[in-house]
Amino acid sequence: MSQYVLKRVLLAVPTLLLASLVVFSLVRVVPGDIIMATLGDHSQNVTPERLAQLRHQIGLDRPFVVQYVSWIGGVLRGDLGNSLWTQRPASSELLKALPVTVQLGVMGLLIAWVIGIPVGVLSAVRSGKASDYVGRVVSILGIAVPDFWIATVVILVLSVQFNYLPPLGYAVLWQDPLKSIQQFLWPALILGFRLSAVIMRMTRSTMLEVIQQDYIRTARSKGLSERVVIYRHALKNALIPVVTVIGSQVGIIVGGAVILETIFSLPGVGRLTFQAITLRDYTQLQANVLVIAAMVVMMNLVTDVAYAWLDPRIHYR
Amino acid sequence: MEFGQVKNIATAFPTVRWGDKAKKSWKASKTFARRQPLGAASALFLIAMTLAAAFPALLTSGGPYAIHPLESFQSPSAHNLAGTDQIGRDVFTRLIYGARISLQVGIMTVGIGLTTASLLGILSGFVGGTFDTIVQRVSDALQTIPGIVLAMALVSLLQPSLTNVMFAISFVIIPFNQRVVRSAVLSIKENPYIEAAKVIGGGRMRIMLVHILPNVVAPIIVLASILFGFAILTEASLSFLGLGTPPPTPSWGMMLSEGRQFTENAWWLSIFPGLAITLAVLAFNLFGDALRDVLDPRLRGSR
Numbered sequence: 010m011s012q013y014v015l016k017r018v019l020l021a022v023p024t025l026l027l028a029s030l031v032v033f034s035l036v037r038v039v040p041g042d043i044i045m046a047t048l049g050d051h052s053q054n055v056t057p058e059r060l061a062q063l064r065h066q067i068g069l070d071r072p073f074v075v076q077y078v079s080w081i082g083g084v085l086r087g088d089l090g091n092s093l094w095t096q097r098p099a100s101s102e103l104l105k106a107l108p109v110t111v112q113l114g115v116m117g118l119l120i121a122w123v124i125g126i127p128v129g130v131l132s133a134v135r136s137g138k139a140s141d142y143v144g145r146v147v148s149i150l151g152i153a154v155p156d157f158w159i160a161t162v163v164i165l166v167l168s169v170q171f172n173y174l175p176p177l178g179y180a181v182l183w184q185d186p187l188k189s190i191q192q193f194l195w196p197a198l199i200l201g202f203r204l205s206a207v208i209m210r211m212t213r214s215t216m217l218e219v220i221q222q223d224y225i226r227t228a229r230s231k232g233l234s235e236r237v238v239i240y241r242h243a244l245k246n247a248l249i250p251v252v253t254v255i256g257s258q259v260g261i262i263v264g265g266a267v268i269l270e271t272i273f274s275l276p277g278v279g280r281l282t283f284q285a286i287t288l289r290d291y292t293q294l295q296a297n298v299l300v301i302a303a304m305v306v307m308m309n310l311v312t313d314v315a316y317a318w319l320d321p322r323i324h325y326r
Numbered sequence: 327m328e329f330g331q332v333k334n335i336a337t338a339f340p341t342v343r344w345g346d347k348a349k350k351s352w353k354a355s356k357t358f359a360r361r362q363p364l365g366a367a368s369a370l371f372l373i374a375m376t377l378a379a380a381f382p383a384l385l386t387s388g389g390p391y392a393i394h395p396l397e398s399f400q401s402p403s404a405h406n407l408a409g410t411d412q413i414g415r416d417v418f419t420r421l422i423y424g425a426r427i428s429l430q431v432g433i434m435t436v437g438i439g440l441t442t443a444s445l446l447g448i449l450s451g452f453v454g455g456t457f458d459t460i461v462q463r464v465s466d467a468l469q470t471i472p473g474i475v476l477a478m479a480l481v482s483l484l485q486p487s488l489t490n491v492m493f494a495i496s497f498v499i500i501p502f503n504q505r506v507v508r509s510a511v512l513s514i515k516e517n518p519y520i521e522a523a524k525v526i527g528g529g530r531m532r533i534m535l536v537h538i539l540p541n542v543v544a545p546i547i548v549l550a551s552i553l554f555g556f557a558i559l560t561e562a563s564l565s566f567l568g569l570g571t572p573p574p575t576p577s578w579g580m581m582l583s584e585g586r587q588f589t590e591n592a593w594w595l596s597i598f599p600g601l602a603i604t605l606a607v608l609a610f611n612l613f614g615d616a617l618r619d620v621l622d623p624r625l626r627g628s629r
Contacts, residue, residue, distance in 0.1 A: 027467035154604045155603050155604065157579075158582060162597065260472040263475065264472040267475065301471065
């Protein structure tokens with residue numbers, strides 16, 4: 010088991026390194042120059058000497074490999090570079106934004122599980138009947154409906170019908186729980202709805218598989234009530250693959266966070282990334298994407314290990 | 327006919343009987359409609375949407391850029407089916423032209439992105455070895471960056487425009503889809519007839535084209551349908567954030583973003599573009615699901 014874990018960790022490191030290389034190259038293959046893009050309209054007025062000076066400041070005049078190695082060296086020491094916009098360390102901005110996104114993600118995941126699993130189970134148990142169809146359409150809606158649309162409609166309905174707008178800004182959870190819940194409730198619900206779609210479908214398909222198994226037939230023939238059969242025997246085994254889905258959902262969480270945080274004015278990583286993009290703050294963007302990639306890699310690792318731990322059949326790989 | 331030789335060129339190409347083909351297609355469609363009602367309804371909707379986008383003049387007049395400042399903020403009526411926006415443009419007309427943009431993005435994404443991903447997946451799966459390992463590692467690394475974030479970064483670095491949006495979305499979908507195609511190829515490779523083909527001297531190119539490709543087409547078609555929906559949704563999200571097609575191009579996402587400021591007074595500016603996006607993506611997903619059920623029920627499950 011620990012061999013398996015070690016192997017997975019060793020695999021994760023080069024993946025992350027490669028991802029960092031991708032992020033780094035992305036920002037540097039801009040047609041033209043980062044400096045030119047950052048200056049935008051002012052590029053006409055800048056003298057070549059000033060340009061060269063700016064380039065030297067950020068270190069763009071060094072060869073690519075040197076830049077990359079020095080950046081990675083900095084990252085390993087905790088220095089992710091300085092934001093081009095605020096001149097402050099990118100890591101400090103990220104540290105402020107991270108708790109917000111984590112809170113949104115956790116709340117969204119909780120809601121997604123609360124919605125997704127029961128509906129998935131229902132859909133599987135009553136497969137082919139009306140409730141199955143309803144469940145499947147609802148899950149497809151979760152994938153198809155744009156989250157920015159639901160957010161707009163929700164705000165519209167709330168403000169027009171109920172004369173209520175969620176308080177703006179960000180209240181720390183343990184300092185002002187009521188306000189915090191109010192702020193996070195709607196974006197978390199919307200995020201949760203999208204996440205639940207995947208969970209619902211996954212639960213449904215694994216439950217369908219599990220119900221076919223012989224041991225379920227045995228349990229039923231023992232005279233156990235249907236409820237016990239479903240919950241104690243089928244569901245526990247069906248849930249194992251569903252857990253692995255969490256890893257891939259981090260991507261949706263972060264992606265969804267960008268739009269939802271921007272609409273509901275929550276100062277999280279998503280909004281920070283969006284701001285970095287609009288402000289052409291490429292060093293911040295670089296740092297953000299790296300951190301996001303690291304989170305995804307970590308979550309994948311965690312779910313891989315959790316899957317191996319939960320499923321007694323996969324112990325030695 | 328001897329093996330490898332064509333005696334009479336006319337017999338090498340059997341006459342195509344189009345009448346029979348038409349009858350068989352119609353029958354297949356009816357069976358499809360009976361077995362997959364949701365899928366068939368979606369297909370009808372998609373056909374209608376495509377026709378509307380291809381021939382907008384049939385349903386609209388004036389074009390999407392016609393400004394009527396005196397008629398701004400009209401609620402939906404018989405004259406303006408979906409109302410007018412802040413500078414008097416007819417929303418319904420813009421919705422129809424927006425369908426064009428969405429379909430264009432979808433076609434390019436599927437055309438370029440999926441084709442590249444499929445070729446890569448087939449090559450990677452079939453050739454194997456170091457090439458396969460390298461491709462999969464790079465693909466893994468790319469997949470750690472969430473699609474929207476990668477697309478946003480790409481579009482902003484390349485300057486927002488329709489072409490760049492299409493390119494960015496095509497690029498973003500490659501890692502995941504090449505992996506799906508690759509796994510299909512890997513399972514086909516196990517079949518004995520592939521080994522048989524190698525034994526009788528079939529070249530690698532020939533095996534790939536004649537044996538692997540036809541069997542891989544089914545999952546690719548299913549992917550195409552779902553990808554279309556994803557492309558439309560991503561383009562709308564990018565436009566909503568201001569990183570997509572620049573105004574005044576009538577992209578649904580951009581319309582939604584502009585309409586947001588006037589939500590309280592003009593609800594139709596926010597509701598209709600979002601509804602359009604939802605219906606289009608829904609239709610593509612349902613159709614893709616139905617296709618998958620028909621073509622290969624084994625593929626269903628996590629996706």
